[in-house]
Amino acid sequence: MEAADAKTAIRDAALELGFDAVGFARPELADEARRNLGEFLTRGYHGDMGWLATRAAERGDPQTLWPEVKTVVVLGLNYAPETDALAGLADKSTGNISVYARGRDYHEVVKSRLKALARRIADLGHGDLKVFVDTAPVMEKPLAMSAGIGWQGKHTNLVSRGWGSWLFLGEIYLSLELEPDPPENDHCGACRACLDACPTQAFTAPYRLDARRCISYLTIEHKGHIPAGLRPAIGNRIYGCDDCLAVCPWNKFAQTAHETRFATHHAAPELAELAQLDDAAFRARFAGTPVKRTGRDRFLRNVMIAIGNSGDKGFLPVIEERLRDASPLVRAMAVWALARIGDAASITKRREAALADETDVDVRSEWQQAGPSERS
Numbered sequence: 001m002e003a004a005d006a007k008t009a010i011r012d013a014a015l016e017l018g019f020d021a022v023g024f025a026r027p028e029l030a031d032e033a034r035r036n037l038g039e040f041l042t043r044g045y046h047g048d049m050g051w052l053a054t055r056a057a058e059r060g061d062p063q064t065l066w067p068e069v070k071t072v073v074v075l076g077l078n079y080a081p082e083t084d085a086l087a088g089l090a091d092k093s094t095g096n097i098s099v100y101a102r103g104r105d106y107h108e109v110v111k112s113r114l115k116a117l118a119r120r121i122a123d124l125g126h127g128d129l130k131v132f133v134d135t136a137p138v139m140e141k142p143l144a145m146s147a148g149i150g151w152q153g154k155h156t157n158l159v160s161r162g163w164g165s166w167l168f169l170g171e172i173y174l175s176l177e178l179e180p181d182p183p184e185n186d187h188c189g190a191c192r193a194c195l196d197a198c199p200t201q202a203f204t205a206p207y208r209l210d211a212r213r214c215i216s217y218l219t220i221e222h223k224g225h226i227p228a229g230l231r232p233a234i235g236n237r238i239y240g241c242d243d244c245l246a247v248c249p250w251n252k253f254a255q256t257a258h259e260t261r262f263a264t265h266h267a268a269p270e271l272a273e274l275a276q277l278d279d280a281a282f283r284a285r286f287a288g289t290p291v292k293r294t295g296r297d298r299f300l301r302n303v304m305i306a307i308g309n310s311g312d313k314g315f316l317p318v319i320e321e322r323l324r325d326a327s328p329l330v331r332a333m334a335v336w337a338l339a340r341i342g343d344a345a346s347i348t349k350r351r352e353a354a355l356a357d358e359t360d361v362d363v364r365s366e367w368q369q370a371g372p373s374e375r376s
């Protein structure tokens with residue numbers, strides 16, 4: 001089969017398997033992307049995502065990851081929500097889970113499709129290949145831009161003219177050389193809607209993100225205590241954040257995802273109910289979804305922050321229970337929540353008792369910070 005025919009066959013197979021976007025790129029990144037990655041890491045913008053730094057050389061160069069690669073096939077899968085992605089932010093009695101995590105884990109869905117496509121390509125007899133999604137050391141967005149699927153918007157994610165900001169990405173590296181597609185141009189123009197929408201001002205400039213301020217990082221990747229100054233802006237976002245994606249004007253071209261496994265199952269769970277989850281109940285409830293990634297303690301840390309941001313005294317009994325939680329992450333955020341919504345007299349009493357107890361370091365430190373100033 002000629003290379004041009006192979007390209008058509010791969011594209012057709014990808015679309016047939018349900019991918020929404022397909023593009024072909026050379027296995028190289030622009031020097032600028034590599035330099036940017038270096039500067040992002042040097043500035044420490046990756047926070048405690050040490051894995052971004054440890055395999056930076058492979059991330060910055062597909063041929064370092066796999067020397068035989070001659071072509072990168074980039075695939076996009078639409079996950080646009082049926083309704084307003086930000087509607088759940090208004091109801092403070094519930095937690096808002098970001099769109100990508102409301103249904104089946106996309107890693108599984110994209111990977112199983114990539115594997116099916118890989119089998120079809122292997123049947124065409126075109127040499128070796130490797131399949132990657134998300135967790136591999138691959139800079140997926142710059143490669144997707146080179147492959148013509150979209151451009152990296154000012155919010156740093158890939159925006160497509162056909163699907164807006166709602167595309168998952170995955171790649172197949174081929175040892176076969178195929179003609180690359182023309183790269184896509186930047187169509188952000190003078191727009192800055194995403195930059196202005198960010199609740200925590202995580203963009204230090206257009207196209208530049210300090211992940212340490214991003215709610216997605218704080219609620220999913222970050223393992224420790226979330227800095228006190230950022231907690232109020234988190235609102236009821238208990239897993240990820242969609243604000244910068246959702247305001248992108250290019251979304252008007254997106255159609256609701258046809259992949260039913262992304263349909264919403266966990267969009268607006270009651271905070272009071274989530275705060276009661278023990279480890280087994282958490283795992284049972286979120287099995288097969290991306291939410292399971294944080295584990296129960298980090299998730300409940302987020303839930304307690306959302307409760308603290310609710311301003312609703314009806315949560316006081318729930319907070320009371322979590323003050324005795326086995327996890328110091330959860331206990332400390334229960335203290336924070338109590339300091340935000342409890343009444344002054346009981347807070348002062350508890351604070352004094354907690355400060356006298358030197359055994360619970362996390363709780364003590366939280367009470368130290370949550371002094372009277374916290375309530376002013």
Ligand code: B12
Binds near residue numbers: 032170
């Ligand atoms: C690490 C990571 C995160 C981190 C950091 C995000 C980031 N923008 O880097 C955190 C946890 C914050 C995150 C959040 C989210 N993520 Co994420 N994430 C990744 C991951 C694993 C690596 C991205 C990476 O290489 N970052 C390093 C930076 C340097 O590279 P970059 O983002 O391409 O940025 C370029 C420029 O914008 C510029 N730049 C950006 N920041 C800075 C800073 C400085 C100082 C400089 C000089 C330059 C610069 O340089 C880069 C190269 O040119 C990718 C999967 C993958 N393997 O690629 C998924 C991925 C990017 N995530 C994805 C998603 C869906 C999300 C969320 C929407 C999830 C959510 N709803 O909560 C949010 C969106 C937040 C946002 N505005 O980016 C999708 C995006 C799909 C798309 N259409 O683009 C990906 C591709 C996963 C996938 N396979 O589908 N993510």
Ligand code: SF4
Binds near residue numbers: 155199200216242245
């Ligand atoms: S995901 Fe949310 S917190 Fe992160 S950059 Fe976008 S708007 Fe800001």
Ligand code: SF4
Binds near residue numbers: 187188194
């Ligand atoms: S919201 Fe505007 S600036 Fe941001 S990615 Fe979309 S078009 Fe670009």
